[in-house]
Amino acid sequence: MIYLDNAATTKPCEEACAAVMQGLEMFGNPSSLHSLGFRAEKLISSARESIARSVGASPEEVFFTSCATESNNTAIFGAANSVGRHKKKIVTTTVEHPSVAVCCDRLEERGFDVVRIAPDANGIISAESIVSAVDDNTCLVTTMLVNNETGRVLPIEKAFSAIKKKFPRVLTHCDCVQGYLKLKIKFPKLFADMISVSAHKIHGPKGIGALIVKKGVHIPPYICGGGQEKGLRSGTESVPLICGFGAAVDRYSADISERYQKVSQLRTHLAHHCENTPGVYLYSDGDCSPYVSIIAVEGLKSEVLLHFLEEREVYVSSGSACSKGKKSAVIREFKIPQEHRDCVLRISFDSSNTLADVDSLFEFIKDAQKSLCKIK
Numbered sequence: 078m079i080y081l082d083n084a085a086t087t088k089p090c091e092e093a094c095a096a097v098m099q100g101l102e103m104f105g106n107p108s109s110l111h112s113l114g115f116r117a118e119k120l121i122s123s124a125r126e127s128i129a130r131s132v133g134a135s136p137e138e139v140f141f142t143s144c145a146t147e148s149n150n151t152a153i154f155g156a157a158n159s160v161g162r163h164k165k166k167i168v169t170t171t172v173e174h175p176s177v178a179v180c181c182d183r184l185e186e187r188g189f190d191v192v193r194i195a196p197d198a199n200g201i202i203s204a205e206s207i208v209s210a211v212d213d214n215t216c217l218v219t220t221m222l223v224n225n226e227t228g229r230v231l232p233i234e235k236a237f238s239a240i241k242k243k244f245p246r247v248l249t250h251c252d253c254v255q256g257y258l259k260l261k262i263k264f265p266k267l268f269a270d271m272i273s274v275s276a277h278k279i280h281g282p283k284g285i286g287a288l289i290v291k292k293g294v295h296i297p298p299y300i301c302g303g304g305q306e307k308g309l310r311s312g313t314e315s316v317p318l319i320c321g322f323g324a325a326v327d328r329y330s331a332d333i334s335e336r337y338q339k340v341s342q343l344r345t346h347l348a349h350h351c352e353n354t355p356g357v358y359l360y361s362d363g364d365c366s367p368y369v370s371i372i373a374v375e376g377l378k379s380e381v382l383l384h385f386l387e388e389r390e391v392y393v394s395s396g397s398a399c400s401k402g403k404k405s406a407v408i409r410e411f412k413i414p415q416e417h418r419d420c421v422l423r424i425s426f427d428s429s430n431t432l433a434d435v436d437s438l439f440e441f442i443k444d445a446q447k448s449l450c451k452i453k
């Protein structure tokens with residue numbers, strides 16, 4: 078099989094699977110005062126250190142959550158319920174993942190003034206457009222690093238550094254899910270107060286993520302209870318999933334540049350095929366992460382082509398996995414022409430993919446162009 082849907086999820090690596098088993102065997106409750114609890118807690122500490130190291134944060138800044146969706150909810154509602162008690166403006170973009178966008182919608186219903194920055198005519202969101210929306214009444218700026226549908230990289234460091242210079246008390250949050258361990262992210266250099274990451278996008282297990290919160294930034298918890306994770310996220314820690322997360326991070330932290338180069342070659346090869354295949358268009362350019370590309374195959378409906386490819390054991394996505402077949406507003410926001418919006422496929426690579434995988438994808442796309450009914 079050829080798996081080209083790595084932005085939806087990745088295959089857990091061997092190291093993560095082995096670490097999950099180890100965490101299952103170490104069944105003590107990390108909060109217990111006896112040695113079984115202590116040993117479980119040691120495993121958690123080691124994973125916490127790995128995740129902190131991977132972004133240049135300190136272990137005390139890493140808070141485990143059940144997924145990036147929870148991390149985003151914690152950051153956004155936390156900001157709204159702290160700084161947002163006095164300042165009612167939130168700045169975000171029109172291309173966020175639903176785990177950010179829907180939180181902002183809920184806060185708008187509660188009376189917050191939500192400003193959503195849209196890409197310009199070329200599909201680009203500039204740092205200036207984000208910064209210029211921030212003012213004295215702003216409690217939070219929440220923007221993603223890499224768009225999950227198009228791969229577009231947003232200028233977060235530039236925007237957040239300018240915002241922090243002018244408005245140091247505004248909280249900055251970045252959803253780093255699609256950039257984590259794919260681009261080099263240094264938490265202190267991003268000028269973010271909080272960043273969200275998820276294990277299953279980096280070959281770890283599903284059901285575990287982290288919110289990294291800058292020392293000195295205090296937000297109220299989203300999930301209350303026994304006070305685990307220093308009170309920010311109660312609930313007995315999932316030792317197995319945390320161990321799997323830590324192992325995946327150790328495995329993929331070391332070779333970010335090498336993998337980036339390899340995936341860039343795959344992207345170049347994909348672009349070459351698009352140029353040489355009539356009716357196929359690439360909508361992700363040089364400002365995009367090579368890991369995620371959006372293409373349109375003129376006249377073939379996304380879902381139809383997706384299933385055609387699936388029958389040949391090639392797995393892609395018809396947009397983001399989270400939109401579950403719903404029409405994507407993000408595709409429209411990025412200015413993909415109306416006539417191509419029903420024809421897009423998201424191709425998302427992993428460094429284990431090969432040039433031959435891309436060749437096979439295009440062989441099958443050409444077969445589909447010959448044999449499938451075209452939409453008007």
Ligand code: PLP
Pocket residue numbers: 084085143144145146147174176221223224225252254255274275276286399
């Ligand atoms: N943010 C982005 C950009 C994503 O792509 C995703 C998942 O697709 C999420 C957040 C949610 O991550 P999780 O599945 O860990 O909740």
